[in-house]
Amino acid sequence: xxxxAFDIAHLxxxxxxxxxxxxxxxxxxxxxxxxxxxxxxLLSLAVAWQAYIQGAHHLxxxxxxxxxxxxIIVPWALHRIVRRLGIDREVETVTGVVPTMLAGMxxxxxxxLLMLQLTQSAENAIAREDLxxxxxxxxxxxxxxxxxxxxxxQVVGFMSLENGLILAAAGAQGMPLVVxxxxxxxxxxxxxxxxxxLFRIRERFDSVDLxxxxxxxxxxx
Amino acid sequence: MIGFAVTIALxxxxxxxxxxxxxxxxMASVAIYGSSALLCLALVLVGAGTLLTHADASGMRxxxxxxxxxxxxxxxxxxxxxxxxxxxxxxAASAYAIGYGRHEHEPHRVLPFYPGFLGxxxxxxLAGDAxxxxxxxxxxxxxxxxxxxxxxxxxxxxxxGYLYLVMAGLGTMLLLLAFGLLAGxxxxxxxxxxxxxxxxPALAALVLALMMLGAGSKAxxxxxxxWLPVAHPAAPSHVSALMSGVMTKVAVYGFMRVAFDLLGPVxxxxxxxxIVVGALTAVMGILFxxxxxxxxxxxxxxxxxxIGVIFTALGLALAFRSSxxxxxxxLALTAGLLHAMNHMLFKSLLFMVAGAVLNATGRRDLxxxxxxxxRMPKTAFLALIGVMAITALPPLNGFVSEWLLFQxxxxxxxxxxxxxxxxxxxxxxxxxxxxxxxxxxxxxxxxVIFLGRxxxxxxxDAVETDRWSLAAMGGLALLCVLAGILPGxxxxxxxxxxxxxxGARVPVQGGNSWFTLIPVAEVRSSYSGFLVMVFVAISGGAxxxxxxxxxxxxxxxxxxxxxxxxxxxxxxxxxxxxxAQPIRRVMAPLLGARETVTMPPPGDMSAARHGxxxxxxxxxxxxxxxIAAVFYxxxxxNALQFLTIRRYLTLVFGSLILLLTGLTIWN
Numbered sequence: 001x002x003x004x005a006f007d008i009a010h011l012x013x014x015x016x017x018x019x020x021x022x023x024x025x026x027x028x029x030x031x032x033x034x035x036x037x038x039x040x041x042l043l044s045l046a047v048a049w050q051a052y053i054q055g056a057h058h059l060x061x062x063x064x065x066x067x068x069x070x071x072i073i074v075p076w077a078l079h080r081i082v083r084r085l086g087i088d089r090e091v092e093t094v095t096g097v098v099p100t101m102l103a104g105m106x107x108x109x110x111x112x113l114l115m116l117q118l119t120q121s122a123e124n125a126i127a128r129e130d131l132x133x134x135x136x137x138x139x140x141x142x143x144x145x146x147x148x149x150x151x152x153x154q155v156v157g158f159m160s161l162e163n164g165l166i167l168a169a170a171g172a173q174g175m176p177l178v179v180x181x182x183x184x185x186x187x188x189x190x191x192x193x194x195x196x197x198l199f200r201i202r203e204r205f206d207s208v209d210l211x212x213x214x215x216x217x218x219x220x221x
Numbered sequence: 222m223i224g225f226a227v228t229i230a231l232x233x234x235x236x237x238x239x240x241x242x243x244x245x246x247x248m249a250s251v252a253i254y255g256s257s258a259l260l261c262l263a264l265v266l267v268g269a270g271t272l273l274t275h276a277d278a279s280g281m282r283x284x285x286x287x288x289x290x291x292x293x294x295x296x297x298x299x300x301x302x303x304x305x306x307x308x309x310x311x312x313a314a315s316a317y318a319i320g321y322g323r324h325e326h327e328p329h330r331v332l333p334f335y336p337g338f339l340g341x342x343x344x345x346x347l348a349g350d351a352x353x354x355x356x357x358x359x360x361x362x363x364x365x366x367x368x369x370x371x372x373x374x375x376x377x378x379x380x381x382g383y384l385y386l387v388m389a390g391l392g393t394m395l396l397l398l399a400f401g402l403l404a405g406x407x408x409x410x411x412x413x414x415x416x417x418x419x420x421x422p423a424l425a426a427l428v429l430a431l432m433m434l435g436a437g438s439k440a441x442x443x444x445x446x447x448w449l450p451v452a453h454p455a456a457p458s459h460v461s462a463l464m465s466g467v468m469t470k471v472a473v474y475g476f477m478r479v480a481f482d483l484l485g486p487v488x489x490x491x492x493x494x495x496i497v498v499g500a501l502t503a504v505m506g507i508l509f510x511x512x513x514x515x516x517x518x519x520x521x522x523x524x525x526x527x528i529g530v531i532f533t534a535l536g537l538a539l540a541f542r543s544s545x546x547x548x549x550x551x552l553a554l555t556a557g558l559l560h561a562m563n564h565m566l567f568k569s570l571l572f573m574v575a576g577a578v579l580n581a582t583g584r585r586d587l588x589x590x591x592x593x594x595x596r597m598p599k600t601a602f603l604a605l606i607g608v609m610a611i612t613a614l615p616p617l618n619g620f621v622s623e624w625l626l627f628q629x630x631x632x633x634x635x636x637x638x639x640x641x642x643x644x645x646x647x648x649x650x651x652x653x654x655x656x657x658x659x660x661x662x663x664x665x666x667x668x669v670i671f672l673g674r675x676x677x678x679x680x681x682d683a684v685e686t687d688r689w690s691l692a693a694m695g696g697l698a699l700l701c702v703l704a705g706i707l708p709g710x711x712x713x714x715x716x717x718x719x720x721x722x723x724g725a726r727v728p729v730q731g732g733n734s735w736f737t738l739i740p741v742a743e744v745r746s747s748y749s750g751f752l753v754m755v756f757v758a759i760s761g762g763a764x765x766x767x768x769x770x771x772x773x774x775x776x777x778x779x780x781x782x783x784x785x786x787x788x789x790x791x792x793x794x795x796x797x798x799x800x801a802q803p804i805r806r807v808m809a810p811l812l813g814a815r816e817t818v819t820m821p822p823p824g825d826m827s828a829a830r831h832g833x834x835x836x837x838x839x840x841x842x843x844x845x846x847x848i849a850a851v852f853y854x855x856x857x858x859n860a861l862q863f864l865t866i867r868r869y870l871t872l873v874f875g876s877l878i879l880l881l882t883g884l885t886i887w888n
Contacts, residue, residue: 094867110878114885139878146871154867 005053006129009171012046013133016167017108020140020160024104025097029082029152032091033075036156040070043163047170050130059170066166074159074191081195082152092149100147104140111135130171137164155194162187223279223296226267226304226347229260233340236260237364240332249332250322254315257336261311264343268305271296272714280349287352293411295349298717299482302558303346303474305714309700310467310565311339313693317573318459320689324580330371331457338364338463342471351400351410355393358475362389362439365468368460369452381451388438388448395435396475399428403483415483425487432479433494439472441525442532443502444839449525450509454517454585458576461517465524466569470561473531480539481554481722489543489638495536500648502529503655508808510662512801512835515585516575519666520568523611526655527564531557533648534626538723540645541629544636547725548741553629554719555712555727555740560622562711563610563704567619570607570697574600577686577694578670582679587666587797592675596683599691601671606698608667610705612660616754618704621738623656624748628740658804665800674791706750707736798833805833813838 019039026032044067051059081087093100115132141161145154165183236256243249270276278297286292296304318335322328341364344357366389370382402424403415420428438445453464480487480495506525513519534557541550577600578593579585594601610617613624630652633645675681685691704711709730716726727740736751786793805814813836821827864872 107878110881110885114881114888117885117888142870142874142877146867146874149867154870 134168237337258315264308293349317693399431462572492540499532556625
């Protein structure tokens with residue numbers, strides 16, 4: 001049972017990282033949003049599995065929150081925003097996909113090296129692997145925020161970063177539900193705020209390309 | 222004892238608050254200074270009582286401050302020596318201020334800060350943990366800064382205040398780092414915990430270097446001295462006396478507390494920078510004193526010199542202690558402590574003299590004074606005693622401590638390290654140079670201010686200063702004489718502190734015949750200030766009697782020889798610049814001295830001009846490059862203000878990755 005539980009947890013966490021990589025090479029906005037929804041679904045599965053093997057029932061609630069908010073509401077809202085704003089459907093990257101993928105691999109290697117070293121004392125192998133994967137997802141989310149130009153993709157990067165946090169919290173056995181719910185809500189609110197900003201930016205500049213803001217500041221050489 | 226001392230410190234702080242409430246009361250100044258003086262006298266009782274009774278260290282804990290730490294307060298022999306010093310200096314300055322304060326135009330710029338400044342210094346001396354120490358140190362710095370800014374309308378004062386604030390902040394930050402290193406990651410900020418912990422040699426070296434910079438910036442070690450000659454004179458004179466006489470000693474205390482008490486044994490090489498920096502400070506300080514033309518600035522530069530002498534003594538004590546020669550270490554440390562005490566006495570006295578002259582004439586520039594011995598005979602007499610003490614003439618107190626220090630220097634061949642065997646005699650040479658230059662400097666100081674003819678109308682019309690000021694100065698002058706002819710008692714008084722610091726003491730001096738000073742058996746030399754005084758009194762009296770007996774008693778006035786240039790103008794007298802010229806020319810590279818002569822073209826009747834500029838090399842070689850580097854870096858980093866949002870994110874991301882990578886490698 002132990003090996004089986006470990007394998008499934010490993011599989012789910014690993015597939016989260018895999019989906020993070022998929023998000024990096026998406027070049028269509030809708031595809032990106034769908035991939036993000038897929039990641040959220042995988043996250044809720046991973047959290048539910050943790051709830052099952054740890055026997056921690058409140059984690060089921062976390063899984064449900066992840067599924068409802070991040071798997072359904074947020075992608076739907078982003079879809080709507082993209083449609084209403086009529087944003088160019090193409091994802092504009094700063095660097096090419098290949099260097100970004102290579103950088104992402106480096107980040108995963110770094111986080112695994114670091115986490116496995118740091119948690120040597122922890123006897124729970126699942127938690128260790130989970131933490132390593134969670135850090136990878138966080139770093140990949142940040143990488144995505146850094147390498148994309150438009151605000152929508154940065155929002156997606158931010159949400160995916162947050163997925164990593166939830167994964168880490170679920171694996172660490174003991175994050176209280178209150179904290180989790182508040183994190184979920186704060187992310188939702190962040191999304192709303194960013195969404196509002198998107199509309200305002202768009203109203204003013206006819207674009208959600210963040211470079212336009214810099215033109216406005218008059219600081220672009 | 223400790224309870225009493227803490228009560229006094231808190232009373233002084235409370236007096237500051239009371240002073241703010243006493244706005245507008247005409248007697249406020251007398252009340253505040255009077256109570257400060259009484260509290261300081263009580264401090265002398267506490268300090269001297271602790272030392273005389275050989276009372277054990279006493280401590281207490283007040284539950285104020287960091288929640289897990291509280292405030293530890295602690296009174297042992299070392300603190301007691303400095304508490305006594307502070308008490309004497311504070312009492313004299315406060316008594317002086319009762320008279321001097323009457324001339325203040327805006328007494329409420331000084332009154333609220335003055336007692337608090339004294340109280341904060343007491344708390345620094347009593348602090349028993351790093352937190353209390355740093356907090357009271359910072360309070361002391363800020364209150365003295367407020368006092369420096371008393372005359373804030375002068376542009377110079379504001380600049381001095383800014384410079385002081387920057388240097389004080391820097392010093393406190395370095396002290397914070399030093400105590401952080403001492404406490405270690407465990408956070409044992411209690412001095413007892415720090416003392417108990419073992420410190421590695423590398424850490425000890427780092428802590429000592431930080432203490433040198435941190436405490437040294439407050440004490441005025443070269444090259445951190447730049448604020449001192451501008452800030453000390455800018456304050457009112459009784460505050461200048463406190464800052465120069467007492468606050469620099471509080472800094473010395475901070476250094477001693479760490480170097481001799483908390484740090485434990487240190488490697489002998491650690492003593493080398495202390496000795497070298499001390500000696501260089503002594504020479505540079507007195508060189509600048511020799512060429513400066515402002516009375517109070519001369520005194521401030523001379524403070525730098527004396528601090529250098531004290532640090533040299535401390536360095537020697539460290540060297541002897543690390544080579545397991547506790548008796549010689551005790552000799553050097555006694556010299557240092559005694560010099561600290563002596564310097565407090567005569568430097569406070571001289572600043573008060575400068576204040577009396579300033580009050581009487583409104584001038585600080587030597588070249589506008591002169592002939593004051595006729596107008597202010599009592600002040601002049603007291604100034605003469607102070608000047609003789611500071612130039613280390615026997616039988617006054619300055620000689621005793623310098624003599625003891627030279628006895629310690631002469632023992633350097635006993636040190637096992639060849640490096641020190643060569644270094645210490647060389648440093649002895651530098652100290653001798655500093656002593657000679659000090660004599661030159663104070664001949665000039667006294668001669669130009671008090672002798673000759675008045676160089677300005679205000680100097681001609683000066684009147685003697687008030688009785689309170691004279692009494693305070695007289696008390697200090699008396700102590701200078703007493704400490705000079707009976708140094709044995711002072712040394713015995715300080716012996717417990719020396720014992721605490723180096724684990725040995727010099728032999729008891731109290732019972733020696735003729736009050737002779739016999740430092741340690743190894744030295745095989747002795748000095749009796751009492752006998753010297755008796756000899757000076759007898760021979761001087763006999764000469765005076767003979768001269769008056771054999772010659773006529775009549776006062777004769779005759780025209781002075783005018784070198785064939787019959788111009789009676791007082792400015793043709795030998796002035797401050799004239800005294801300084803030989804030394805300034807010889808030492809020109811060290812002083813950055815440049816002379817310019819502007820001659821009018823032939824046929825033009827206008828006057829030729831001779832100008833002199835001196836420059837502190839510390840600015841050119843230390844501060845200007847630093848300022849330039851900061852400007853360069855900030856100009857470069859300015860670009861960071863104008864990045865795109867994505868670049869900011871990249872910056873954050875990059876630093877996170879960097880830190881994570883560092884963590885990976887670290888593990």
